[in-house]
Amino acid sequence: MEPREHHVGFLVFDGMKMLDLSGPAEVFSEAGRFGARYRLSIVSAGAKPVCSSIGLRVPVDADAGDAPAFDTLLVVGGDRLPASPVDPALAAAARNLASRAGRVASICTGAFVLAAAGLLDGRRATTHWQHTALLARVCPTARVEPDAIFVRDGTTYTSAGVTAGIDLALALVEADHGPDLTRGVARSLVVYMQRSGGQSQFSASLQGPAPQTPVLRLVQDAVQADPTADHSLGALAARVRVSPRHLTRMFRDELDTTPMKYVELIRFDRAKALLDAGHNATEAAALSGFPSYESLRRAFARHLGLSPTRYRQRFTTTGAGSRTSPRGA
Known part of the structure; x- marks a missing residue:
């Protein structure tokens, strides 16, 4: 029997990391070659096209407020998120979309959008290793795991730095279609189904503030x-x-x-x-x-x-x- 179509929505904004969108999107698209049925949509607050981190314009399919209920909502990240307050319209869009989604996930610093929307309160979470301490401060009720490539807490997923979005997308495909199909996707894309080690292997150990005393x-x-x-x-x-x-x-x-x-x-x-x-x-x-x-x-x-x-x-x-x-x- 042909599998049910699974609708994946990407919430984007100006300054978004291009790989946060394209990496997971390629995983879902490649899964179609192995029998999965994923439909991808891109939405933004206000239905405005956005400019990515590399200067490319990204068109969108709909206003986040008018979008259908997604089976999976993916919130991308961007360099400005840790340093600047999350736009209230973006946080509201994430909150509204998440309330109707089957599962919710963030890529890299997209976790800050989920935090601003109140979607990480009381949950385990992660983000890029450079920003895990800040995420713990801005969302003190979350249990931030600084070394995880991605974290699942119920139907909420968060992932580490940009390429970890590929790891997360593979995990979502495996949850939907099992390891055999996912293994074919990973082999086709020449990536690991599960990389060894956590994100500390990519980080500097002494990234905290210098001693003041x-x-x-x-x-x-x-x-x-x-x-x-x-x-x-x-x-x-x-x-x-x-x-x-x-x-x-x-x-x-x-x-x-x-x-x-x-x-x-x-x-x-x-x-x-x-x-x-x-x-x-x-x-x-x-x-x-x-x-x-x-x-x-x-x-x-x-x-x-x-x-x-x-x-x-x-x-x-x-x-x-x-x-x-x-x-x-």
């Missing part, structure tokens, strides 16, 4: 200047002339971590930079202050869920010079 800034400067030096708790406390207990309390109160965890993050970021620059894992461990390759491997397992060697293979080249054809998922 002079003592903590001295510690940070000392570790960054020479990560291979003795940075034990006792050595750090002696360097800044406070007791180990007092230094630990300062780190906990201002940075919500311990001195040793902070030192590890600085060394970890240095090791990632060394691997990116072409050093092997043993060299990266020695030059970043880890006592052995094994200690570096454990740090990578804790923070990224993969080994230093796997990280280097994944992120130091696109494989453009390889003669091996990609096999997909």
